[in-house]
Amino acid sequence: MESALELAIEIKQLTKVYDGKVNALDGVDLTVKAAGIFALLGPNGSGKTTLMRVLTTQFRPTAGVARAFGYDVVKDDAKVRKIIGYVPQEMSVWTDITGFENLLIYAKIYGVPSSRRTKSIWEALQSMGMDDVANGPVKKYSGGMIRRLEIACALLIKPRILFLDEPTLGLDPSARKAVWQNLETFKREFGTTVFFNTHYMDEADQYSDEVAIINQGRIVKSGTASELKCSLRSEIITFALADRGNDSRNPSKSMADPGLKLKLLEKIKALDLIDDASLQASNLDVVVEDGDVALPAIIEVLRCEGIRLERIRVTKPTLDDVFLKYAGMRHPKKQERNAA
Amino acid sequence: MALNDSLREMFAMIELEMRRLRHDRTEIYTRAVQPILWLAVYGTVMSHVRDIPTGGIPYIDYITPGVLLQSTIFVSVFYGLTIVWERETGILKRLLVAPASRYATVIGRAIASGVRAVVQALIIFPVAILLGVKFIPNPIYIFAAFLMLFMISGGFAALSIFVASLMKTRERFMGIGQALIMPLFFASNALYPISLMPPFLQSIAFVNPLTYAVDAVRGLMISGDVANVPADFAAVIVFDILIFAVASISFRKIIE
Numbered sequence: 001m002e003s004a005l006e007l008a009i010e011i012k013q014l015t016k017v018y019d020g021k022v023n024a025l026d027g028v029d030l031t032v033k034a035a036g037i038f039a040l041l042g043p044n045g046s047g048k049t050t051l052m053r054v055l056t057t058q059f060r061p062t063a064g065v066a067r068a069f070g071y072d073v074v075k076d077d078a079k080v081r082k083i084i085g086y087v088p089q090e091m092s093v094w095t096d097i098t099g100f101e102n103l104l105i106y107a108k109i110y111g112v113p114s115s116r117r118t119k120s121i122w123e124a125l126q127s128m129g130m131d132d133v134a135n136g137p138v139k140k141y142s143g144g145m146i147r148r149l150e151i152a153c154a155l156l157i158k159p160r161i162l163f164l165d166e167p168t169l170g171l172d173p174s175a176r177k178a179v180w181q182n183l184e185t186f187k188r189e190f191g192t193t194v195f196f197n198t199h200y201m202d203e204a205d206q207y208s209d210e211v212a213i214i215n216q217g218r219i220v221k222s223g224t225a226s227e228l229k230c231s232l233r234s235e236i237i238t239f240a241l242a243d244r245g246n247d248s249r250n251p252s253k254s255m256a257d258p259g260l261k262l263k264l265l266e267k268i269k270a271l272d273l274i275d276d277a278s279l280q281a282s283n284l285d286v287v288v289e290d291g292d293v294a295l296p297a298i299i300e301v302l303r304c305e306g307i308r309l310e311r312i313r314v315t316k317p318t319l320d321d322v323f324l325k326y327a328g329m330r331h332p333k334k335q336e337r338n339a340a
Numbered sequence: 341m342a343l344n345d346s347l348r349e350m351f352a353m354i355e356l357e358m359r360r361l362r363h364d365r366t367e368i369y370t371r372a373v374q375p376i377l378w379l380a381v382y383g384t385v386m387s388h389v390r391d392i393p394t395g396g397i398p399y400i401d402y403i404t405p406g407v408l409l410q411s412t413i414f415v416s417v418f419y420g421l422t423i424v425w426e427r428e429t430g431i432l433k434r435l436l437v438a439p440a441s442r443y444a445t446v447i448g449r450a451i452a453s454g455v456r457a458v459v460q461a462l463i464i465f466p467v468a469i470l471l472g473v474k475f476i477p478n479p480i481y482i483f484a485a486f487l488m489l490f491m492i493s494g495g496f497a498a499l500s501i502f503v504a505s506l507m508k509t510r511e512r513f514m515g516i517g518q519a520l521i522m523p524l525f526f527a528s529n530a531l532y533p534i535s536l537m538p539p540f541l542q543s544i545a546f547v548n549p550l551t552y553a554v555d556a557v558r559g560l561m562i563s564g565d566v567a568n569v570p571a572d573f574a575a576v577i578v579f580d581i582l583i584f585a586v587a588s589i590s591f592r593k594i595i596e
């Protein structure tokens with residue numbers, strides 16, 4: 001019972017097959033902690049949106065179980081709908097009425113009592129910074145304003161879980177920032193769990209407490225953003241090599257010489273702790289597990305070769321790298337199956 | 341509890357439609373042009389033919405109920421376009437995630453369309469009076485006629501939502517809508533008595549709900565012959581119940 005209270009979402013072996021052919025979800029296992037911000041990352045067509053639509057009771061799964069705060073999304077769908085807010089990827093407000101009227105209609109649909117109605121609407125509008133423009137027609141709003149209005153509609157009932165499908169798609173950086181700042185404030189105030197889909201890695205990195213990566217209908221990796229980055233165990237050290245053409249003692253030796261290039265790469269790859277190395281123009285990239293340990297050894301090799309350095313840069317992996325590693329490659333087996 | 345949620349959504353949908361109308365009234369006015377032309381031009385010309393047996397009623401008066409219903413039913417038959425648009429955007433997804441049942445969305449929208457139709461008719465009605473159409477000055481009859489107008493428009497809006505849930509795209513929907521509207525109008529008693537039609541068309545008119553609606557409205561507003569009105573109402577109620585049920589069941593399909 002206690003674990004059911006701590007978890008906002010619990011998914012076991014969830015499968016969704018479209019038209020008996022396409023496995024949009026292929027056995028998803030996932031848990032989301034309550035009162036956190038959870039980011040689901042995945043390439044296009046990976047099943048992100050399908051998963052969200054199953055969780056928001058729009059589709060029934062083909063097999064498996066999903067619960068939101070203990071309520072089954074199939075059996076207790078009516079109860080689930082009362083505790084969730086949802087903002088689809090596409091525009092979802094009526095454009096021929098005002099922003100306030102949009103919230104008013106939703107307040108009536110959700111049965112917000114008339115004594116509290118106006119107050120709740122203005123609170124929701126304020127929480128998204130939309131109170132100044134609420135009485136203007138929605139068709140005159142910008143993309144960022146429409147998105148904030150949509151989120152305000154979803155916040156109206158103070159949901160326990162807020163589902164956002166690509167919440168900042170197509171917004172400029174300042175509009176994105178405004179959306180997230182308002183969301184974080186709201187979340188802090190009401191303890192709402194936020195579940196969002198995105199393929200903006202920076203957004204997941206910056207705002208989420210937990211991340212999961214979905215690919216081909218399966219969760220391939222999950223954890224906090226920093227856990228995922230550490231799990232890659234790969235840092236890239238870039239050495240900018242000094243131009244040998246200016247070396248008066250040895251004018252003929254240049255990085256343009258392919259023989260020298262190969263020899264250097266071989267020597268570096270032969271070192272312990274080195275995963276890969278490549279040389280492009282005068283930049284040498286070395287992929288290592290732990291930069292602090294590997295760096296002295298590489299410098300030693302370069303010195304022996306008489307190569308001078310201009311700069312060294314150590315790049316820690318980003319969430320982009322994590323994403324590319326776990327979701328970037330298509331499984332060859334599946335591709336064959338799709339082709340056939 | 342569930343019924344409460346559904347009733348709330350229905351009322352919210354009617355309110356939405358009214359608010360939309362208030363923000364943009366041009367549609368109501370422009371849509372009034374065509375029926376007024378039917379009465380003023382077609383009606384005036386055809387009244388000189390005098391070959392259509394109208395039972396002693398002037399021809400313009402005879403076709404007024406049909407034209408009134410046709411103009412409101414046009415609006416209803418294309419109401420599905422709103423649903424198609426809401427499907428293309430995320431509005432429908434969002435409504436389906438709200439606590440109300442799905443049938444509440446369908447019935448609420450259909451009723452909302454019926455209300456819109458009544459507003460539409462209220463604009464044509466005074467124009468018809470100005471054109472010299474003589475209505476029976478009985479408030480109960482007029483009210484009953486508007487009730488019929490509301491019920492048949494709601495039914496056709498539900499039919500339109502049903503078509504929208506099958507067609508899903510604007511283009512395909514428009515095709516079906518256009519194909520539906522003309523036979524609906526001409527295979528009914530809106531412009532001429534059924535007795536003038538060839539037997540094949542008569543059998544279509546017999547199952548055409550518009551026939552019963554026109555018969556009732558004509559009886560209540562123009563001829564005063566209300567003997568068939570209860571049967572007409574019964575026919576339209578059966579049509580409404582059937583089409584509301586079918587549209588609600590197939591509505592699930594629209595988001596998949």
